[in-house]
Amino acid sequence: MARKQKRSWGALLTIIPFWVLILGAYVGTMIWTVFISLTSSRMLPSTTFVGLTQYRRLFATDRWNIAVHNIVIYGALLMTLCLVIGFLMAVMLDSRIRAEDTVRTIVLYPYAMSFIVTGLIWQWIMNPTVGIEKAVHDFGRTGFSFDWLVTSDKAIYALVLAGVWQASGLITALMLAGLRGIDQEIWKAARVDGIPTWRVYVSIVLPMMRPTVVTAVVLMSLSVIKAYDLVVALTGGGPGLSTDVPAKFIMDFFFERTNIGLATAACTVLLAFVLVFFTPWFYFEYFREKKGNRS
Amino acid sequence: MTSAVINETHPRGPRPSRLTAGRAGVYAFVVVSCLFFLMPLYIMVVTSFKTQDEIRMSQIFALPRNFTVAPWIEAWSSACTGVSCDGLKVGFVNSVTITVPAVILSILAGAILGYSLSLWRTKGSNLLFGLLLAGAFLPYQIFIYPLVRVYAYVSLYGTLFNIITVHVIFGLPVMTLLFRNYFASVPIELFKAARVDGAGFWRIFISIMLPLSTPMVIVAVILQVTGIWNDFLLGTVFAGQTHWPMTVQLNNIVNTTQGTRAYNVDMAATILTAAVPLIIYFVSGRWFVRGIAAGAVKG
Numbered sequence A: 001m002a003r004k005q006k007r008s009w010g011a012l013l014t015i016i017p018f019w020v021l022i023l024g025a026y027v028g029t030m031i032w033t034v035f036i037s038l039t040s041s042r043m044l045p046s047t048t049f050v051g052l053t054q055y056r057r058l059f060a061t062d063r064w065n066i067a068v069h070n071i072v073i074y075g076a077l078l079m080t081l082c083l084v085i086g087f088l089m090a091v092m093l094d095s096r097i098r099a100e101d102t103v104r105t106i107v108l109y110p111y112a113m114s115f116i117v118t119g120l121i122w123q124w125i126m127n128p129t130v131g132i133e134k135a136v137h138d139f140g141r142t143g144f145s146f147d148w149l150v151t152s153d154k155a156i157y158a159l160v161l162a163g164v165w166q167a168s169g170l171i172t173a174l175m176l177a178g179l180r181g182i183d184q185e186i187w188k189a190a191r192v193d194g195i196p197t198w199r200v201y202v203s204i205v206l207p208m209m210r211p212t213v214v215t216a217v218v219l220m221s222l223s224v225i226k227a228y229d230l231v232v233a234l235t236g237g238g239p240g241l242s243t244d245v246p247a248k249f250i251m252d253f254f255f256e257r258t259n260i261g262l263a264t265a266a267c268t269v270l271l272a273f274v275l276v277f278f279t280p281w282f283y284f285e286y287f288r289e290k291k292g293n294r295s
Numbered sequence B: 001m002t003s004a005v006i007n008e009t010h011p012r013g014p015r016p017s018r019l020t021a022g023r024a025g026v027y028a029f030v031v032v033s034c035l036f037f038l039m040p041l042y043i044m045v046v047t048s049f050k051t052q053d054e055i056r057m058s059q060i061f062a063l064p065r066n067f068t069v070a071p072w073i074e075a076w077s078s079a080c081t082g083v084s085c086d087g088l089k090v091g092f093v094n095s096v097t098i099t100v101p102a103v104i105l106s107i108l109a110g111a112i113l114g115y116s117l118s119l120w121r122t123k124g125s126n127l128l129f130g131l132l133l134a135g136a137f138l139p140y141q142i143f144i145y146p147l148v149r150v151y152a153y154v155s156l157y158g159t160l161f162n163i164i165t166v167h168v169i170f171g172l173p174v175m176t177l178l179f180r181n182y183f184a185s186v187p188i189e190l191f192k193a194a195r196v197d198g199a200g201f202w203r204i205f206i207s208i209m210l211p212l213s214t215p216m217v218i219v220a221v222i223l224q225v226t227g228i229w230n231d232f233l234l235g236t237v238f239a240g241q242t243h244w245p246m247t248v249q250l251n252n253i254v255n256t257t258q259g260t261r262a263y264n265v266d267m268a269a270t271i272l273t274a275a276v277p278l279i280i281y282f283v284s285g286r287w288f289v290r291g292i293a294a295g296a297v298k299g
Helices: A009-037 A053-059 A062-094 A100-112 A115-125 A132-138 A155-180 A185-193 A197-208 A210-226 A229-234 A246-255 A260-287 B003-009 B020-048 B052-057 B070-077 B089-120 B125-137 B141-153 B160-184 B188-196 B201-212 B214-230 B233-238 B246-255 B263-284 B286-297
Strands: none
Touching: A009 A260, A009 B089, A009 B125, A009 B141, A009 B160, A009 B201, A053 A062, A053 A260, A062 A100, A062 A155, A062 A210, A062 A246, A062 B020, A100 A155, A100 B020, A100 B263, A100 B286, A115 A155, A115 A229, A115 B020, A115 B214, A115 B246, A115 B263, A155 A210, A155 A229, A155 B020, A155 B286, A185 A197, A210 A246, A210 A260, A229 A246, A229 B246, A246 A260, A246 B141, A260 B125, A260 B141, B020 B070, B020 B263, B052 B263, B070 B263, B089 B125, B089 B160, B089 B201, B089 B214, B089 B246, B089 B263, B125 B160, B141 B233, B160 B214, B160 B233, B188 B201, B214 B246, B214 B263, B214 B286, B233 B246, B246 B263, B263 B286
16 A cells, blocks of 8 residues: 555544553553562552562562463463364364354354353352262262362363363364365365375365464463453462462452562563564564455 | 265265264264353253252252242342342443443544554554554553553542543454454545545545444444453453442352352353343354454454
8 A cells, every 4th residue: 555645634633642542551551560560669669670679579479480380281271172172173063064053153152251251150060069070979970079179289170171161162263264264176186086084184274274273372372361350250269379370460469469569570571471472473463464355 | 864865965065974973973073062062051041040959959950940030130139249239230230331332432443543544554553553452462460550550640540431441442452453454455446536535534434434334343343342241350450349340240249258159149140241242142143253253363
């Protein structure tokens, strides 16, 4: 769109408030947060510069290290499961099954609901005294145990289960769109060569869907980093600290423990992480010249 | 229905699916997955119609024997949130008063900004867009504390104005993205012709671009209503106790209760909170999927 343009006062006057808003609300607040993390702020903000002391304190805080450890496990399991389920589901839906629309609707509806709702439903289902465990016991299998929610070393899996339930529909929808975008000619070619269907999926289709998989991974990892609501509703971070996550750590230190210095340091760590890992993808996705417009 | 029949009715299928066993496997997988996705909804609904005694006696999958709507009434009008016992209706009203203006304002702002970024391209358009997108990708925690301070400084912290404007600020990236891409796909000749005829920035926006963008507005409404309705984080921080949205009230009702938990009331309350986005989802169908694809994924 390289064209000469007369200056328009309307355009200029409209864009200025947006510049102010975005510079203030995004850039300004971000710099402010980073700045606080370099000061000796605790309960009240201070302007005494202390360098990286807050970061040293943060990395020495057990709770933070546990939260990071938890989010890595949660993220890895959630993404793997969602990708596998999403891809399988998309392949099934793509193979001309009956009632495709109904299945799609069923798979995706959890995604329309709030994380709070998801958390509360699963809290009820996984409650050992009234939920599935009791149902199976009543059925006669008293040896059965499904106590993830109340067991420290399994609570994170409860979080994963609820997360997968909510998010795999989205991944299915993405994968299906990716599958439908693939040239159908490869199927004819594969048939001529007598290659079995599953082989075509694994060796040809999956590699062709790389951009879709990358998008899915980026989307999921961003939502993993933001994970807060689901944890609050499902486990409240417990038992103990077994499902604590960085986003919850930050919120607690801002508003309950009121240790602003530590909270902003944690914010800055998240910020740095997102910038380092996602800027390249981000740049390619949004600013590279594209073949056409998609919407 | 056997797979042989399916193959005969679709002889030109995209790939050979001769294997009956494979076909059966496909259906088994699909059915099991659907059950997994539907099971929580089923449990929620049946639990909400049971009495407390029945919940203790029967098991979670059983249908209600003494069908009752009392839990629904209690959830709506008298459940306790830890602060008061007026039920979820307070949260519902709050969510509506937050969502309606926030949706309208954020879509309007996104449409205007998307329009100027795609068609007018003033200096620094790409930089502005890049900064804006950062807002969509970074965790809100990074911006929250300074925003609290700013709103508190002008004595607007914890007000309706606060929560609505915060939703507009954080809704702006995706809304702008949506409209920027849409307006970029409008034939440029249309824009040029209007310019030649002497139409200015606002004239072109109101008379040409806005009427053209009805489909995007529908997608934007779906995205924003579900997004803002489902928000919890911004609501807890910025809305203030008197304006806490439904999600926050729901979490308080369920997670702060002392003593015996009324699971039937909890489940009724959960369904009530999920109702608005679910209705939108089931009514809008493919529009919803389009919204996800346009807003969350594509550049």
